[in-house]
Amino acid sequence: MTPHINANVGDFAELVLFPGDPLRAEYIANAFLEDAVQVTDVRNMLGFTGYYQGHRVSVMGHGMGIPSISIYAEELIRHYGVKRLIRIGSCGGVADDLKLRDLVVATGAGTASLTNRTRFAGYDYAAVPDFELTAACYQQAKQRDLNARFGNVFTNDLFYGRDAALLPAMQRMGVLAVEMEAAALYAIAAEQRVQALTILTVSDHLLHTEETSADERQSSFNEMVELALATGVA
Ligand code: ADE
Secondary structure, three states: OOOOOOOOOOOOOOEEEEEOOHHHHHHHHHHHOEEEEEEEOHHHOOEEEEEEOOEEEEEEOOOOOHHHHHHHHHHHHHHHOOOEEEEEEEEEEOOOOOOOOOEEEEEEEEEOOOHHHHHOOOOOOOEOOOHHHHHHHHHHHHHOOOOEEEEEEEEOOOOOOOOOOHHHHHHHOOOOEEEOOHHHHHHHHHHHOOEEEEEEEEEEEOOOOOOOOHHHHHHHHHHHHHHHHHHHHO
């Protein structure tokens, strides 16, 4: 047990799919895994372990923002021996040609947070995912003919009340999207010598007002989960 996870050592697989929302974790366990069992429920941050195509896989919620994902990632890695974490989440589109429901794979993450500078003697840390996981994801996305974009994201601390200069700066620098966790996950994984990747679907766009139906959102979520599972077991 850890302060935030009441599973026993051995209850988690080496591969963890990591959505923000614990109810998404429960949905994934029920819809995609065989013989899934719930392994933790502290603060209702649910975690499950089951099998995908014969591979042992866990799925657990990580909450919103860097402080929350950092707690769960550190405890999963240090106490439960997790070796591969794939965050699956949503992002706000920044690139003009991104559409709602497109997939974004974060091959780098800048951040407004000071946490990575705290880890890195005050300097800017280049937060990147594991190369092999990224390559596997690229191959799986191509094989499935998915509309996935690979590139930089920005991990913001604020969902509301962004710095007005940030959007034009992100556009100038070719940032694809904003989200709230990837930069920390990548730095923690690097420090702990494990693999991490972030796959996102565009849920809103900072420049355009478009809407999607609940059915469309569900089908793009399912595509992302399948891509993450195929990547994780490849
Ligand atoms: N996740 C989804 N949409 C987002 C946005 N607009 N900003 C930050 N994180 C997000």
